[in-house]
Amino acid sequence: MSEPVGVVNASVTSSPRGLWCRLGPLWSLVSLLAIVYVVTLMNSFLGDSVQVQLQYALVNLIIVVALQIFIGTSGVLSFGHVAFVAVGAWTVGLLTIDPELKRNLLPDLFPFLFDLNAPWLVAVVIGGVVGGLLALVVSPVLMRLNGLQAGIATFALLGVVNQVLTYWSSVGPRSGQSMVGIPDVLNLQTTMLFAMAAIVAAWLFQRTRPSRLLRAAREDGIAAASSGINVVSQRIIVFAVSGIVAGVAGGLFALTNRVVQSSQLNIELTFVTLAMLVLGGMLSLSGAVIGTLVFSLVDVLLVRLQNGVEIGAYVVSVPQGARAIILGLILVGMLLFRPSGITGGREFVWPLRRERPLPGMPPTNES
């Protein structure tokens, strides 16, 4: 199973061979959706506590997909996406909490926010728009930077947004308090549909011009620039798109958690989601999905083991707290021994296809 991500596929369009090349990526989409579906189905075997964990996992999946859209396409590190998640969550919180409750719980709000209300689905969409707008506004500044500088600047963005949301009581709760009273409307199946929609959107976006141009620039910035690609403007588009997805994820987080607090949407979530992406492999959408699901499933398993599991006559259990350590070890071990992640930055392709190098292409090496 090996196929360089996206870039090559477009050039070949004729002959049965070309058909495979076009259907190959479709296969990757279908298999990812199937995996998400199967994992979500598992809840019916595993009970209620797992159902809650799975719902969080699916929300995380959307955040990781958003990260992958930007980091995977541009090759630039971002620690700032949780800022878009946070504004998405804030938006949905403000739009779905009952106006009467809002008046009591969040007395310092701008007056016009008191009566602003929307059905949750609309609120989630608006959350995505707000996330995308924030990304669009800050991107002309951030997208000029590369490497470590980009990492630090996006991190600074997260710092600014988090402080503003923590202390600015005109748009949210007073500092140290949380937004409560978000309605209980989201179930696991709906979250799954959102996760699938995010995957489809990311897959479709991979096939668009900005995404292809930016991937070319990721591989060789100088060559891309000299072929006339304006890297900064392509990055701005991709950043805004990933901001929209992150904003939607934030809205779903608010509806899943039903309490929103700025401290939950900060560095820790940034690390966890980045860890999931690194685990799966940053450069492919499959990596984002597989990384999140593997990380989350190991987590589910470890929670189970913490409570003790009977295998035959023995009760197997791991000590409290060991769960996070094992997850950390998995991440560090992955970076040491397979830094390109589980998928190695490749997408799934039709497993039965015979591998033949494209004419004019160097043979792809099996991994």
Add this chain to the structure above:
Amino acid sequence: MTGQLIQSLVDALSAGATLGLAALSIGLVFGVIRLANFAQAEIITASAYCLIFTWELGWFIAVPLSILVAVAMSLLMEFTVFSRMRSANPATLLIASFGLSFLLQRVYELMFSNNVRTAPVASGLAQTVEFAGVRIQLLSVATIVIAGLLLLGLHLFLTRTSMGLQLKAAAADFRTARLIGIPAGRVIALSFALSGILAAAVAFVLTVQSGAVGPTFGVQITILALVGAVIGGIDKISGSLAGGFLVGFVTSMLATWLPQEMSNFKDAYVFVLVIGVLLFRPSGLLIKGRGVART
């Protein structure tokens, strides 16, 4: 008013000195192997735990032991993790150090629980003295003195000894340094050891300040140090130091002088400043031109 001004200046100088040391400890390693080591936070935490647990045995045991722990941790990280990742790019290295940081925090949680551990470490330094109408925290003065002595020592080491010169050369241009026969492994280990010593100094100051240590004790300062190092110019040892100092100084000044309702946002102002600096001087304040674009 002047009294308050002097007082705030001393506080800001000491905050800047602490953050400068922390940034320097990151910059030293980055200069040599392009690793912005976020797990520096856990070295600081380990050293601080050591101070808390051994303080009752006397400072002459606790302080050397805390330095030893920091250096050992630093070297251990290098040998077990980072030495195996030499070919990785800076972004991957940064993420690896995040992973390590996350892992070690959980280990601390398991070993020492989530609650903070407390001990009156060097409580004598926590008092304030009044001097010509100016109230000054003894710790602030001590911090400035410690930082000054460490920087002087480091400067002498880097300019007067053969090992130090080798390290300086490696930090300036690692590849060329290797070509002229500077032993790579030894220089890298040296940079980790020195950054461990600096981390121990930071841990001492912070532990005296708060008297309480938890699993994420070193995270806050390391984040700010990393930010400072990058805006100062992480490619250059003096750049990291200056950037760290600047961030610490400005944050402390803002905390004192901004009106109450605005001082909540002091970190936000600093971060906006950081983005501005990065936009106009992406390689750092102290790096002229575009800097060395090595990856």
